[in-house]
Amino acid sequence: MLPAVLALALGLTACGAPDAPTPPSEPPKAARDAAPVAEATEKTRIEVSELVTGLEHPWGLAILPDGDMLVTERPGRLRRIAADGTVSAPIGGLPKIYVDGQAGLLDVVLSPTFAEDKLVYVSFAEPNLRGNKCGTAVARGRLEGDQLRDVEVVYRQEPKLSSGTHVGSRLVFDDQGHLFVTQGDNRVDSAVQSLDTLQGKLVRIWPDGRIPEDNPFAKREGARPEIWSLGHRNMQGAALHPVTRKVWTSEHGPMGGDELNIPEAGGNYGWPVITHGVDYSGEPIKGSTGREAPGMAQPHHVWEVSPGLSGMLFYSGKAIPEWKGNLLLGSLAKTALIRLELDGDRVVHEERLLAARQDRIRDVREGPDGAIYLLVDAEQGKLLRIRPAR
Template sequence: MAGSISLLLFACTAQPLLADKPIKTEKQTIGYEIVTDKLSHPWAMVFMPDGAMLITEKNGKLRYLDAAGNLDPIPIQGLPEIRTHGQGGLLDVTLHPDFESNRYIYISYAERTGNRYGTTVMRGKLKNHTLEESEVIFRLSNKTKSRHHFGSRLVFDNQGFLFITLGDRGDGPRAQDLTDHAGSLIRLHDDGRIPQDNPFKDNSKAKPEIYSYGHRNIQGAALHPASGSLWTHEHGPQGGDEINIPEAGRNYGWPIITYGVNYVIGTKIGEGTHKVGMEQPVHTWIPSIAPSGMSFYTGEQFPQWKGNLFVGSLKFQQLVRLEIDNNKITHEERLLTDKLGRIRDVRQGPDGMLYLLTDERKGKLVKIFPKNTL
């Protein structure tokens, strides 16, 4: 009962910052409200069982927002040393599937060793707004000075395996090197152990944590609600952002094949768009939208959007809605262009609403709600 009351409070909290007019989209009329604008470059969010939220800020702070929409001014304590370095900082956060019983949360972040940086994943138990019993369960091999392409999203699948998305650290050929984690999708048990059925588990010339490779910079990941398969998106160079459904052991081509071109000069990268033994994306964006954040909608508040995939766009400051049929993108709609700012994350709330984070110095948590159907 207490949880239901909390969700109701969260859903009904009155905020002064509302959309002036209903916004008509192709299938749904919507409005929005700013739950808070007191976040500093927020990167990711996760809902807790009682309707409260944990929100990461790139500067290394993990914030708590209660179910009534109140942001605690004191960040969660007990986090490791986190370095903001270019595109790196405190990145994703997720809960263990059995969080209510074990209290484990997982964070990905940029870790420094000397003057080199890489993506690291830690888990710890959240007790009284403090992270306790923390342990690192994954570290990127071969840290570098690069400021680019840290990834990183964290997703548990329906079997309890943890997927960690990584970037190539701005060095494309690393994505084709199976002895290097960079540019790959990682699959682990919840405690960091390597699953026996990982595709390179018994390959002495590969990192056994790797599930798929040839990725440039994966910053969106979500489970398909029907199939349970993992969908990801990654940044292309100039053009060529991709959506993929990664499969075990497959090579997704970067930087040998891509639909993008070199920045500024526009010359071809690699060998073109196709090569035998390398996978084709499910969907591409040309020009790039700079995708970030990704969620399937499964709720009842937006019945016309059920089953759709939502992706945030940093470059065009919009929310992208994608319709899917048999693992193919059949239609795309652009929403909220230039109304909110750079959309960094998108999640469905337990109340069936959509929630967005904007990446800016005074970052916002925004709730999208239905006004009426067209």
């Protein structure tokens, strides 16, 4: 078993929770005894393998050029997983992390020029000075063995209003090298429609934290220049479309009204003024005018019953040609992998896969050979692989 002080000894700090995060009861390990399971889908037969078990609430996955993987665990650990499923001790060098509820260490992506600069970007919940609130932040550092070196925070959500809920977050680079950061509203509805706060905003920055001069609000007095779009509730999925090269995002509605969006510069996507969902009490959302309002964009696609959307992937079709161009989304509430067929940008068909497994699918990534890798969010979380059934 991993010693309880290992994460702290490697430079991780937990804030916000009563105690520092402790390792799961069993350390992560390769699932050597788990045989692949075949499942029939509408398009093909697939094989689902458990590669790693015992990951504590895994959140983000990035695949390294050599085939190894970086995986974040929400309590504040970044691990390297080898192709044979061997799991490293936590990688050191991460900044202070607020760990409580939904907050902790979140997404991980590689720099577009990782082969040269070895830079790894992580999003996380950053504590305020008192340690009683947090906001989404992004840090980067050079990966050298079991350490991140020269770590710096390149983005901070301000003000810090979250008590451990609705922090997002996914990281996506576009073709021009901009970094898009999805976030949540911190459960503070009043901040979402204000341009002087960063709650409920999709932001666009340069990799070193500088602000692009052509951001839609960069020259507006009183507005945060990082903002790309606003009116979002809690965005936990994002991906770059393989043809249009636009960023697509997914976000949680309240009770109902999960959304898929293609956020335009300066667009207002309505939360909490417009929504297809209702409060968890069953009552209308306070301050909402219904499903539409002047100057506010409709969702590109909406689920009236919330699947709890998380990580997303436009699939290349390399290993499963029938799925080429399909959009795959993790589902937390409905415990499935959602497969959407598209006609251009339009959603024309939906299939839900792996529902019988009852796994909360947090992230979806594609390997170099076209295999699809999934993270299962649980105290004893898993790394799964999907390939065509043999």
